[in-house]
Amino acid sequence: MILGIDPGAHTGVATFVAGQLVGLHTIEPLHIERFIRERAPMRVVFEDSRLQSHTWTKASSRAAAAKMARNVGQVDAWCSLINAVCAELGIPAHGISPAGKGGKLDAEAFKRKTGWPGKTNEHARDAAMVAWPYRGATNA
DSSP states (O other): OEEEEEOSSSEEEEEEETTEEEEEEEEOGGGHHHHHHHHOOSEEEEEOGGGOSSOSSOOSSHHHHHHHHHHHHHHHHHHHHHHHHHHHHTOOEEEEOHHHHOSOOOHHHHHHHHOOOSOOOHHHHHHHHHHGGGTTOOOO
């Protein structure tokens, strides 16, 4: 089992088993640790905001810049949590920069790429795409 995680206020999680996408979830950040512990995957791949030094959007005001900085700081903390939990459990964890993950896919493009038949949201799709290159990994 491999988990892909897109940490954020609405954290996307994708589950791959034997290379197949078998589950998509959106969870609250406070459930990240429990989700990893309960599933005990062989690998976790997550979008790691700490690996990119800039954000893609420009703030329109000082207040907007401050809010953006707080939001990025929260995501950075969740990335640190993922690393710490995985390290404690001996699970390899790989951070991928937002740019390294590639562009966002809409629902139709995601369905074509993955074959996933159900409904999705951007958070779950991002979680699946961050782990997509690792989905068939057979060892840690």
